[in-house]
Amino acid sequence: MNTKYIIEYHREAVVRYVSHLDFVRVMNRVIRRAELPMAYSEGFNPHPLMGFALPLSTGVTSSCEKMELTLKEEMPANEFLKKLQDNMPKGFTVVSVTQVPPNTKSPIKGISRAVYRVAGVQEVEANALADFMSKTEILVDKRTKSGIKNTDIRQDIFAIKQENGELVMELSAGNERNLKPETVLLAMELYIEGFSPLYDSIHRQSMM
Amino acid sequence: MREQLLRYVQKPTRYTGGEWGSVMKNKEEIDIRFAFCFPDTYEIGMSYPGMQILYFLMNSRPDTWCERVFAPAEDMEALLREKNIPLFALESGDSVRDFDLLGFTLQYEMSFTNILNMLELAKIPLLSKDRGEDVPVVCAGGPCACNPEPLAAFIDFFIMGEGEEVNLEVLEAYGAWKKTGGTKRELLEQLAKIEGIYVPAFYDVVYNEDGTIQSFAPNCDAAPKRVRKRIIKDFNTGFTPEQLIVPYGDIVHDRAVLELFRGCIRGCRFCQAGMLYRPVREKTPENLLKTAQKLLSATGYEEMSMSSLSTSDYTRLRELTDGLLALTEPKMVGLSLPSLRIDNFSMELMQRVQKVRKSGLTFAPEAGTQRMRNVINKNVTEEDVMRSAEIAFRGGYSSMKLYFMIGLPTETEEDCRGIGELASRVVDVYHSIPKPERPKGLGITISVSSFVPKPFTPFQWAAQDSMASLREKQQAIKGSIRAKAVRYTYHESTVSVLEGAFARGDRRLGKVLLAAHEKGCKFDAWSETFHPEWWDEAFSENGLSIDWYQRARGLDEILPWDFVDIGVTKKFLLHEYEKAMREETTPDCRTACAGCGAACFGGGVCFEH
Numbered sequence: 001m002n003t004k005y006i007i008e009y010h011r012e013a014v015v016r017y018v019s020h021l022d023f024v025r026v027m028n029r030v031i032r033r034a035e036l037p038m039a040y041s042e043g044f045n046p047h048p049l050m051g052f053a054l055p056l057s058t059g060v061t062s063s064c065e066k067m068e069l070t071l072k073e074e075m076p077a078n079e080f081l082k083k084l085q086d087n088m089p090k091g092f093t094v095v096s097v098t099q100v101p102p103n104t105k106s107p108i109k110g111i112s113r114a115v116y117r118v119a120g121v122q123e124v125e126a127n128a129l130a131d132f133m134s135k136t137e138i139l140v141d142k143r144t145k146s147g148i149k150n151t152d153i154r155q156d157i158f159a160i161k162q163e164n165g166e167l168v169m170e171l172s173a174g175n176e177r178n179l180k181p182e183t184v185l186l187a188m189e190l191y192i193e194g195f196s197p198l199y200d201s202i203h204r205q206s207m208m
Numbered sequence: 209m210r211e212q213l214l215r216y217v218q219k220p221t222r223y224t225g226g227e228w229g230s231v232m233k234n235k236e237e238i239d240i241r242f243a244f245c246f247p248d249t250y251e252i253g254m255s256y257p258g259m260q261i262l263y264f265l266m267n268s269r270p271d272t273w274c275e276r277v278f279a280p281a282e283d284m285e286a287l288l289r290e291k292n293i294p295l296f297a298l299e300s301g302d303s304v305r306d307f308d309l310l311g312f313t314l315q316y317e318m319s320f321t322n323i324l325n326m327l328e329l330a331k332i333p334l335l336s337k338d339r340g341e342d343v344p345v346v347c348a349g350g351p352c353a354c355n356p357e358p359l360a361a362f363i364d365f366f367i368m369g370e371g372e373e374v375n376l377e378v379l380e381a382y383g384a385w386k387k388t389g390g391t392k393r394e395l396l397e398q399l400a401k402i403e404g405i406y407v408p409a410f411y412d413v414v415y416n417e418d419g420t421i422q423s424f425a426p427n428c429d430a431a432p433k434r435v436r437k438r439i440i441k442d443f444n445t446g447f448t449p450e451q452l453i454v455p456y457g458d459i460v461h462d463r464a465v466l467e468l469f470r471g472c473i474r475g476c477r478f479c480q481a482g483m484l485y486r487p488v489r490e491k492t493p494e495n496l497l498k499t500a501q502k503l504l505s506a507t508g509y510e511e512m513s514m515s516s517l518s519t520s521d522y523t524r525l526r527e528l529t530d531g532l533l534a535l536t537e538p539k540m541v542g543l544s545l546p547s548l549r550i551d552n553f554s555m556e557l558m559q560r561v562q563k564v565r566k567s568g569l570t571f572a573p574e575a576g577t578q579r580m581r582n583v584i585n586k587n588v589t590e591e592d593v594m595r596s597a598e599i600a601f602r603g604g605y606s607s608m609k610l611y612f613m614i615g616l617p618t619e620t621e622e623d624c625r626g627i628g629e630l631a632s633r634v635v636d637v638y639h640s641i642p643k644p645e646r647p648k649g650l651g652i653t654i655s656v657s658s659f660v661p662k663p664f665t666p667f668q669w670a671a672q673d674s675m676a677s678l679r680e681k682q683q684a685i686k687g688s689i690r691a692k693a694v695r696y697t698y699h700e701s702t703v704s705v706l707e708g709a710f711a712r713g714d715r716r717l718g719k720v721l722l723a724a725h726e727k728g729c730k731f732d733a734w735s736e737t738f739h740p741e742w743w744d745e746a747f748s749e750n751g752l753s754i755d756w757y758q759r760a761r762g763l764d765e766i767l768p769w770d771f772v773d774i775g776v777t778k779k780f781l782l783h784e785y786e787k788a789m790r791e792e793t794t795p796d797c798r799t800a801c802a803g804c805g806a807a808c809f810g811g812g813v814c815f816e817h
């Protein structure tokens with residue numbers, strides 16, 4: 001019987017430039033190397049049943065990635081985890097494998113927010129940050145499907161705080177609305193005097 | 209260092225390393241650091257199976273760490289220069305300048321400027337004579353090393369022929385030398401004693417006034433008069449990696465490759481590979497299937513292809529393909545077939561492999577008339593072409609691509625018109641098949657390229673056709689196409705003249721190469737980055753003319769590559785050239801041995817009976 005599993009994994013710095021599309025290809029090969037009893041889609045060009053919570057931008061590391069793999073038979077979670085880990089390129093670390101009980105909502109569906117940590121950014125004065133967050137409209141050039149547009153991103157920013165010299169941002173994430181931390185940095189440059197959008201690295205910490 | 213750059217470049221995984229299968233080692237435990245340099249982009253280099261063979265071979269030595277280096281793309285090169293960061297190797301990210309050895313693979317002449325550019329980016333002096341004791345030793349190998357002379361000034365030593373055995377001998381000698389702390393000169397003297405190694409500095413060339421060679425001779429005792437290429441005599445059991453590096457990004461050929469055999473029995477007179485890799489040596493289906501199995505489970509590839517110079521000539525092809533299909537079908541691995549001779553067997557095979565899509569077929573008659581095909585020893589008759597076409601059409605294939613060459617020795621306008629006429633007769637074959645028995649939508653493509661004479665072929669003496677003459681010939685072909693269903697494509701290549709010059713070039717071209725590099729020439733194989741005007745200047749500034757290199761060579765001339773012994777003798781090549789002029793053909797190695805000289809290696813097809 002087809003059984004769904006949720007795989008939680010990290011993407012570390014060494015593989016942060018592997019794009020989402022490339023990662024899909026990586027997984028296809030991991031599946032073959034590990035000889036997993038995958039369930040395949042129907043149709044002309046069957047492909048293994050595989051789903052991702054939310055594509056991760058190239059260059060961003062993460063400790064909260066999730067994907068769903070469907071096997072055509074049950075496999076103990078720890079065995080599954082080992083097979084995956086043994087066949088993943090270094091830098092992709094599987095932290096847990098959980099079987100999804102039948103008829104429950106898949107945890108990779110319905111993601112709407114994510115928390116990012118931006119390191120190596122300039123410190124902002126608390127007042128300036130509060131001021132920025134109190135704006136009712138934040139207009140910035142944003143890349144959309146129909147080209148670059150001046151867009152109001154205020155409702156996609158849920159929180160920004162400073163912690164240990166990093167900027168922690170909770171932003172819209174998902175198919176409906178999505179905002180990248182880099183775009184927020186550009187907006188901050190526009191609205192906060194003297195702020196520079198330069199940063200060292202971005203890390204996705206959680207999704208919900 | 210590289211971390212700072214990756215964010216700003218396209219396709220960063222070209223530079224990150226860390227792919228599945230790539231080899232990481234602990235620097236502390238390593239004596240020899242070898243930088244395997246491919247003078248082209250990652251996507252192209254990673255598609256050459258030969259590079260991976262030698263990568264895993266050299267890494268099988270515990271004292272050696274072989275890493276990869278590719279030519280950076282324009283954006284990365286600009287950053288390296290701007291930030292003054294030297295070229296780095298993929299695995300460790302360390303500067304190539306700090307390695308022991310750099311090894312360039314020479315797959316095509318038009319990559320030569322990239323070698324110079326890579327050395328420069330690595331902050332290594334370009335000229336061999338300017339590199340001190342603290343600079344890595346630079347070597348090169350691969351098919352274009354068979355005439356190493358244009359690169360003689362830049363490369364410390366060349367490796368002739370197949371690398372699977374000799375590379376290990378080189379590393380062995382290097383390791384021993386490093387321990388004794390000798391000079392580079394001493395190292396090169398040691399290396400020159402290894403069969404297959406050519407140290408250009410150990411030879412002097414004297415030229416005649418007309419630019420031809422008066423003498424070519426060793427100037428030191430360690431150097432042999434002639435350098436014989438290396439082969440793996442027992443190819444069947446020779447080194448074969450059971451692992452491959454699986455790239456992250458999209459590369460040109462992203463699949464597992466199975467090398468069925470080396471060499472070619474055919475002896476087409478224009479084909480350099482056909483002579484260079486003689487004698488033909490096969491792997492058994494048993495071994496190949498074992499390798500296939502291992503490669504698939506080690507890489508997870510969803511596609512596997514067979515490689516060789518002429519797969520239809522593999523003696524146990526049916527057995528092999530049956531075995532491969534039994535392996536790949538249950539795993540849902542695609543088997544991609546190289547261009548096989550079109551016959552009932554290949555039709556049946558293709559039916560099995562490509563269950564869905566009927567893509568086009570390719571066929572390479574190479575020349576339009578029987579006379580011309582006899583000259584080039586392409587043993588394909590008009591009947592063969594027509595029979596193949598009929599089989600293909602009846603097999604449901606409606607499109608067919610026919611490959612031809614122009615600019616061949618003795619070629620006339622009639623031969624060129626023959627190309628269009630041959631295509632017309634293929635169209636006639638289609639129409640002669642009753643409608644219900646043939647597919648709809650006939651499409652024949654004639655693909656024409658221009659011939660470049662290469663060393664170690666019977667045409668090594670022939671003149672290279674001029675651009676003007678090639679253009680006239682194209683017109684003749686166009687005029688000869690009658691049927692609407694026939695499409696004509698021509699790869700107009702100004703590059704081919706340059707390719708020809710370097711293929712048959714001498715040491716004097718080193719100066720031209722250097723000048724071209726200084727003007728900014730690189731990636732010459734790409735039309736966007738090719739600057740013929742810079743090359744023209746580079747030639748004239750050095751008092752050389754590119755036309756001189758296009759000329760026919762005198763039969764008694766000392767050719768720059770004469771000192772290389774590939775087994776096939778000059779006498780045989782000359783004999784073949786004369787037969788070509790008489791329009792006589794030579795049978796393949798299995799029909800009758802032509803006594804080419806390659807039997808001197810003591811293995812392969814020459815001893816099959």
Ligand code: SF4
Nearest residue numbers: 797801802804807814
């Ligand atoms: S010696 Fe004879 S059989 Fe051997 S490669 Fe030459 S022609 Fe072929």
